[in-house]
Amino acid sequence: MRNSERVKVKNLLESGTVGAEVAAMGWVRTKRGNKSITFIALNDGSTINSIQVVFDMAVFSEDQLKNVATGACIAVRGKLVESPGSGQRVEIQASYLEVLGEADSATYPLQKKGHSMEFLREIAHLRPRTNTFGAVLRIRHALAFAIHKYFNDRGFIYLHTPIITGSDAEGAGAMFRVTTLDPNNLPRTPEGKIDWSEDFFGKEAKLTVSGQLEAELGAMALSEVYTFGPTFRAENSNTPRHLAEFWMIEPEMAFYDIQDNMDLAEDFLKYLIRYVLTSCADDLEFLKKMYDDELVSRLQLVVDNKFERLTYTRAVEILEKANQKWEFPVFWGADLQSEHERYLVEKHFSKPVILTDYPKEIKAFYMKQNDDGKTVRAMDVLFPKIGEIIGGSQREENYQKLLSRITELGVPEKDVWWYLDTRKFGTAPHSGFGLGFERLVLFVTGMSNIRDVIPFPRTPKNCEF
RNA sequence: UCCUCAUUAGCUCAGUUGGUUAGAGCACCUGACUGUUAAUCAGGGGGUCCUAGGUUCAAGUCCUAGAUGAGGAGCCA
Numbered sequence: 001m002r003n004s005e006r007v008k009v010k011n012l013l014e015s016g017t018v019g020a021e022v023a024a025m026g027w028v029r030t031k032r033g034n035k036s037i038t039f040i041a042l043n044d045g046s047t048i049n050s051i052q053v054v055f056d057m058a059v060f061s062e063d064q065l066k067n068v069a070t071g072a073c074i075a076v077r078g079k080l081v082e083s084p085g086s087g088q089r090v091e092i093q094a095s096y097l098e099v100l101g102e103a104d105s106a107t108y109p110l111q112k113k114g115h116s117m118e119f120l121r122e123i124a125h126l127r128p129r130t131n132t133f134g135a136v137l138r139i140r141h142a143l144a145f146a147i148h149k150y151f152n153d154r155g156f157i158y159l160h161t162p163i164i165t166g167s168d169a170e171g172a173g174a175m176f177r178v179t180t181l182d183p184n185n186l187p188r189t190p191e192g193k194i195d196w197s198e199d200f201f202g203k204e205a206k207l208t209v210s211g212q213l214e215a216e217l218g219a220m221a222l223s224e225v226y227t228f229g230p231t232f233r234a235e236n237s238n239t240p241r242h243l244a245e246f247w248m249i250e251p252e253m254a255f256y257d258i259q260d261n262m263d264l265a266e267d268f269l270k271y272l273i274r275y276v277l278t279s280c281a282d283d284l285e286f287l288k289k290m291y292d293d294e295l296v297s298r299l300q301l302v303v304d305n306k307f308e309r310l311t312y313t314r315a316v317e318i319l320e321k322a323n324q325k326w327e328f329p330v331f332w333g334a335d336l337q338s339e340h341e342r343y344l345v346e347k348h349f350s351k352p353v354i355l356t357d358y359p360k361e362i363k364a365f366y367m368k369q370n371d372d373g374k375t376v377r378a379m380d381v382l383f384p385k386i387g388e389i390i391g392g393s394q395r396e397e398n399y400q401k402l403l404s405r406i407t408e409l410g411v412p413e414k415d416v417w418w419y420l421d422t423r424k425f426g427t428a429p430h431s432g433f434g435l436g437f438e439r440l441v442l443f444v445t446g447m448s449n450i451r452d453v454i455p456f457p458r459t460p461k462n463c464e465f
Numbered sequence: 466u467c468c469u470c471a472u473u474a475g476c477u478c479a480g481u482u483g484g485u486u487a488g489a490g491c492a493c494c495u496g497a498c499u500g501u502u503a504a505u506c507a508g509g510g511g512g513u514c515c516u517a518g519g520u521u522c523a524a525g526u527c528c529u530a531g532a533u534g535a536g537g538a539g540c541c542a
């Protein structure tokens with residue numbers, strides 16, 4: 001059977017004409033039956049739902065169906081009929097069966113019954129075949145598509161920033177080294193240090209931790225740009241919210257101040273969630289039923305409410321007055337801890353919160369300094385359950401102020417001369433933010449571990465598949 | 466990286482104050498059943514109790530170290 005004959009399961013279930021001769025291909029989820037009739041639930045990933053294929057054992061032999069067990073891949077042809085059973089609108093009355101790939105039922109690891117997420121991580125090559133991962137991966141795709149659509153519809157240019165970087169100044173954490181040198185035979189300088197001039201790029205190279213600095217270069221020409229690509233952090237983070245390799249979206253906009261930046265971030269997040277609510281309703285309903293009863297209402301909460309905007313200073317006042325014991329003390333100048341952020345979002349305001357104007361000491365060198373000399377125009381968007389989902393700021397566009405901050409923090413000027421150049425030649429007020437893609441998928445799917453919202457997670461001590 | 470917990474059949478787990486031959490459900494195999502919905506019913510096979518030491522007449526159970534996993538924290542997106 002050829003693909004041209006095949007109809008996707010989603011189309012058969014939603015709009016298949018009763019009485020039509022149809023063909024389908026997919027993987028067997030379950031088989032049940034007796035000597036006279038066999039039922040197979042067939043899934044091709046086009047939807048969470050499987051189509052029921054009915055085999056009349058007067059037409060098919062037991063031998064033909066013997067090796068068609070959970071996990072096998074088959075092609076079937078038959079008549080689409082109204083289902084007398086209660087679980088589905090239509091089913092295929094099979095007249096032809098082709099086994100494309102058997103799956104030995106004694107050794108195939110996936111069963112009809114539930115598996116733990118930990119076990120499924122060990123078989124990440126097969127877990128897309130489960131209902132849960134099918135739903136998560138379809139939602140992940142929908143979000144990725146919606147991100148491009150949102151920006152494209154608003155005239156943003158998709159800018160491909162480098163994955164390998166020679167700059168160590170991004171300041172967002174430990175980096176992975178990229179080298180072609182033989183670790184057992186490293187070239188040395190006369191002083192005995194490693195001679196990086198002998199390496200592939202003639203200098204030390206790393207995997208990027210952020211495309212922001214390059215995105216700013218794009219914004220200084222194209223006005224509005226965004227990046228959407230892989231990002232790497234070599235931190236030894238072992239939490240349900242961190243990956244060593246993850247995807248990040250970083251819009252960067254000329255002429256936007258911090259208010260414009262917040263407006264964009266809020267509108268963007270609401271658009272994405274609304275998109276999934278309407279286009280992935282089946283998958284969300286499944287995840288809600290299986291894992292998280294409040295999933296849809298939590299998404300609706302974000303879409304329906306104006307995000308609360310307040311300054312860091314005001315937030316510290318609220319936390320100091322809160323009748324609550326903190327593991328970490330709250331005072332002006334301290335970085336806010338998870339417990340503080342969660343209190344603001346989940347207890348005090350009960351909706352997403354945007355905090356602005358943080359002390360400059362706890363934020364990056366490129367953020368625009370306020371006139372008070374103490375704070376910078378940073379903004380963090382905090383969400384229920386997962387905490388910080390977006391971090392951004394208005395950027396410092398004044399050459400002298402940026403240079404003095406760089407000097408204060410000891411960033412080598414030779415590493416960022418090109419970044420400083422944008423402030424020398426035609427500088428402009430501009431802003432941007434970073435959104436961790438998997439954090440967004442985590443929030444939208446209600447999964448509890450970030451390793452379960454990316455097909456092949458990379459974490460400390462884990463690089464299989 | 467720190468703290469806590471866990472590791473027993475393919476999967477999920479039970480296993481009492483240390484004591485005879487380590488159990489259950491599901492999965493798998495065999496059989497029954499003329500429309501099932503994670504089908505049902507009957508029977509069967511299946512174990513390096515994470516690893517290495519130690520205590521003891523006796524260790525799945527107690528002690529030490531390690532490995533792996535999870536949760537919390539930090540770092541952050």
